[in-house]
Amino acid sequence: MRVEIWSDVACPWCYVGKARFEKALAAFPERERVEVVHRSFELDPGRAKGDVEPVLTMLSRKYGMSEEQARAGEDNLGAQAAAEGLAYRTRGRDNGSTFDMHRLLHLAKEHGRQAELLQILYRANFAEERSVFSESDERLVELAVEAGLDEAAVRAVLADPDAYAEAVRADEREAAELGANGVPFFVLDRKYGVSGAQPAEVFTRALTQAWEAHTPLRLLDGGGDRENAADAACGPDGCAVPRD
């Protein structure tokens, strides 16, 4: 069974929702047969690299919050994170483009290190002092190497803005097609969706329901009234010879 999670590293509810989902998954009896895939969703897709501002300033500027309201919102999110055992800096965090991080997450996927990198990026953005948003690539290089990626490969991706750009855009188009307006957005076997950082028990129910609905592929062929062409195929033991 496959669970796809659309999220953004800059999204506090994604950070919290991921922990809640993982709590449910850890207790799910069939967890070994659940594949989890990260999908890209930028909250601010037009934002330029290096266009960085403090989160509190962004909240005031973009949503017209007073400084007091912005701080209270961050305090609330910090409390939600703390309830999941997550560190969360409620003051002094930055906001900026996450496009390069999503591109690196696609590189990481090719090397089987996506889950590691995503966790490291969340931790770095929400819990650590050094900003992950910068004109310079050094911070992201360091974090990606920590996740087990090859430094030269990471630098090559960061130096080429087209690398994995189409993969990020394709994820974002798919999110729109699936009806996701916000993140986190969880899709189980392309059949069930869970929107938002729901409590762990909602994820438990979703996993159970999707698992029960999970059916093997239904194989279609030409029907019983004609010769089955399913063996017009090649396998490790060679190709079928056409019959006529």
Added chain:
Amino acid sequence: MRVEIWSDVACPWCYVGKARFEKALAAFPERERVEVVHRSFELDPGRAKGDVEPVLTMLSRKYGMSEEQARAGEDNLGAQAAAEGLAYRTRGRDNGSTFDMHRLLHLAKEHGRQAELLQILYRANFAEERSVFSESDERLVELAVEAGLDEAAVRAVLADPDAYAEAVRADEREAAELGANGVPFFVLDRKYGVSGAQPAEVFTRALTQAWEAHTPLRLLDGGGDRENAADAACGPDGCAVPRD
């Protein structure tokens, strides 16, 4: 709706089956809403790069065919290809590792050129005189550039055997999980499967059936007896403020 096609460039039935599927798709009323994705499947995954031999020799050696049987098999496949309007060289083709081609197809996917490259590779392998199997990378570089890929990016992938290797292996693991023992193997919305180069009308029926079964995601939440947490999410207009 998404159709995933597991196939190998060295597989004659995949070449024929692709044409049959595309015939059905071209006449399918909802074709604009069908996304087609290539998935990797190597018929001979252990084969070393540069380990190349003529197809006819391979058929005799591996499957114990007489030279006459091997030729007749190729003639038969050539006739099936011709019936779909495909060129097919029944003599003098080579066989070898397709691993690098699959790695390039994953690179091409990131740049939105996968369908182009796959078509070019099939044509080159089955219809053209110059072998696509070689210790040297020059032929593959030429074909990938023809498909619209950047030459330096192609060379970088070919020079690094780890690049996209995990993507190829992941596709192959998924094929096994879905029960595919041979190719071509078509999976529609992860719900219906079609094995082998079936006649176009089988694909038409499969597309129609999968389209009718295609349902929007069913969104799950905490149920009606409690506050819906679906808005514990972030979107382009900001993050919901926790209520407590």
